[in-house]
Amino acid sequence: MNNTTATPLSATIAVDELGYYGEFGGAYIPEMLYPNVETLRRQYLGLIKESGFQDEFRRLLRDYVGRPSPLYFAPRLSAHIGAQVYLKREDLNHTGAHKINNTIGQILLARRLAKTRIIAETGAGQHGVATATVCALMGLQCIVYMGAVDMERQAPNVARMKMLGAEVRPALSGSQTLKDATNEAIRDWINNPEDTHYIIGSVVGPHPYPDMVARFQSVISEEMKSQLQEQTDRHYPDAIVACVGGGSNAAGAYYHYLNDRRVRLIAVEAAGHGVDSGESAATSILGSRGIIHGSRTLLMQTPDGQIVEPYSISAGLDYPGIGPLHAHLISSGRAEAVSITDEEALKAGFFLAQTEGIIPALETAHALAALDRLSFSADDVVVVCLSGRGDKDLDTYIGGMKDC
Ligand SMILES: *Cc1c(COP(=O)(O)O)cnc(C)c1O
Numbered sequence: 001m002n003n004t005t006a007t008p009l010s011a012t013i014a015v016d017e018l019g020y021y022g023e024f025g026g027a028y029i030p031e032m033l034y035p036n037v038e039t040l041r042r043q044y045l046g047l048i049k050e051s052g053f054q055d056e057f058r059r060l061l062r063d064y065v066g067r068p069s070p071l072y073f074a075p076r077l078s079a080h081i082g083a084q085v086y087l088k089r090e091d092l093n094h095t096g097a098h099k100i101n102n103t104i105g106q107i108l109l110a111r112r113l114a115k116t117r118i119i120a121e122t123g124a125g126q127h128g129v130a131t132a133t134v135c136a137l138m139g140l141q142c143i144v145y146m147g148a149v150d151m152e153r154q155a156p157n158v159a160r161m162k163m164l165g166a167e168v169r170p171a172l173s174g175s176q177t178l179k180d181a182t183n184e185a186i187r188d189w190i191n192n193p194e195d196t197h198y199i200i201g202s203v204v205g206p207h208p209y210p211d212m213v214a215r216f217q218s219v220i221s222e223e224m225k226s227q228l229q230e231q232t233d234r235h236y237p238d239a240i241v242a243c244v245g246g247g248s249n250a251a252g253a254y255y256h257y258l259n260d261r262r263v264r265l266i267a268v269e270a271a272g273h274g275v276d277s278g279e280s281a282a283t284s285i286l287g288s289r290g291i292i293h294g295s296r297t298l299l300m301q302t303p304d305g306q307i308v309e310p311y312s313i314s315a316g317l318d319y320p321g322i323g324p325l326h327a328h329l330i331s332s333g334r335a336e337a338v339s340i341t342d343e344e345a346l347k348a349g350f351f352l353a354q355t356e357g358i359i360p361a362l363e364t365a366h367a368l369a370a371l372d373r374l375s376f377s378a379d380d381v382v383v384v385c386l387s388g389r390g391d392k393d394l395d396t397y398i399g400g401m402k403d404c
Helices: 031-049 051-065 075-081 099-112 126-138 148-153 155-163 178-191 209-217 219-232 248-257 324-331 342-356 362-370 391-401
Strands: 071-073 084-089 117-122 141-147 167-171 196-199 239-243 264-272 288-292 295-299 335-341 381-386
Touching (some): 031 051, 031 099, 031 209, 051 099, 075 084, 099 126, 099 196, 117 178, 141 148, 141 155, 148 167, 155 167, 209 324, 239 248, 248 381
Antiparallel strands (some): 071 084, 288 295
């Protein structure tokens, strides 16, 4: 960064060699997975930094995804909030959300590692669709594991994945949701270490995944710097607000500002029916230290270490952990956590639709709802990461409106 702050180097937020952000992260994996993860760990930085890789990544982001995504000043929303609110329009990307930034990066990596078979896990189906999309683009075999219950709840995304040529395999164990799909994907990877790359969809999982996914998503804040410079004459905002499921859109939106203490980082989680209702996904409040999907982080668990099934109206925030970067940012005080209920998110979704003509994803609506909870001064520049579009959520919005 050209405008460096006085932050001492020791306070710099970066992952270490072993994948730790402070006490969080690492790679806690079964021994049989070790060769796959170790190969990736040794090679990912070298491959990503190659100029050939960067050229291809940038070209696809521009010509296929449609980047740069606009940074839109939202005048009517700004007047309501009492701050200068800008929306980083990840909803305008191909496939309708930020997830494609990561899957493009990982498919290029998979090709360089000479992998011919791609596997992924998906909960709501958004990451599955983004993975099936890039596999079609590259002509690679694609298998997506999805909980049988989720397949029923998210039938349109199952249809999309199939149309894109992917095979969707139901996970039939446990609660038949995301964590069971993840277990199936890990089992598959153990059995097929030679030809298979596992594309994880957020900044979660064993090192190097959280760092690798954050780097691919960091294009979000890279663009913000020049767009803010152009529109506000300053390359940094006063605050960045993003919703956190695993935390990949937030990691991308924060990335180039992590060490710039002038920028408030606000992480918005799903409170579901309320933090104390027993039906929520507010991991930073309800979570405790433990290991999930190969990384040490904060997660919702019972006193004897069983994972608590999370709940949120938005399927993308319905995850029992958070990525290790976010566990570190929140517990060190660098990021502020806000939790938003289903009802608040629905209202914020309708409000954006009717003040700015943009229907946000339900996940994103949580970030928008947080604006009402925070205090800003009138000239504060606030960027909200508009992580995705709400077409997939129309039924939920319309159904939810009766309760609002
Ligand atoms: C998947 C998803 C999220 C949550 O995932 P993160 O990794 O936390 O970004 C948020 N918004 C949208 C639109 C999504 O599809």
